[in-house]
Amino acid sequence: MAEHPSALKRHRQSEKRRLRNQAVRTQLKHLVRTVRAAIAARDGAQAADALSRATRALDKAVTKGVLHRNTAARKIARLSHAVHELGGNRAPQPAA
Numbered sequence: 001m002a003e004h005p006s007a008l009k010r011h012r013q014s015e016k017r018r019l020r021n022q023a024v025r026t027q028l029k030h031l032v033r034t035v036r037a038a039i040a041a042r043d044g045a046q047a048a049d050a051l052s053r054a055t056r057a058l059d060k061a062v063t064k065g066v067l068h069r070n071t072a073a074r075k076i077a078r079l080s081h082a083v084h085e086l087g088g089n090r091a092p093q094p095a096a
Contacts, residue, residue, distance in 0.1 A: 024066045035079050044087045051083045
């Protein structure tokens, strides 16, 4: 174990950050699971709603430095693609 005061402080800080990041990641996993469950149930409206909550949380995790921006972008893109294929969250088509 470290003995230098600054090393002890860094250890305390890293432990706090680890626990905070772990909580955020756990919440993200839950939100992504909710989206996937709605997709599996073929419920477009629920999937679209869950997707918006998951997207917001993923973006926030990037801002806080918990996830790399490319990781979050990849997860959002894959979930969005699945939800759009399902027919949820689709923009209205203009009348021809």
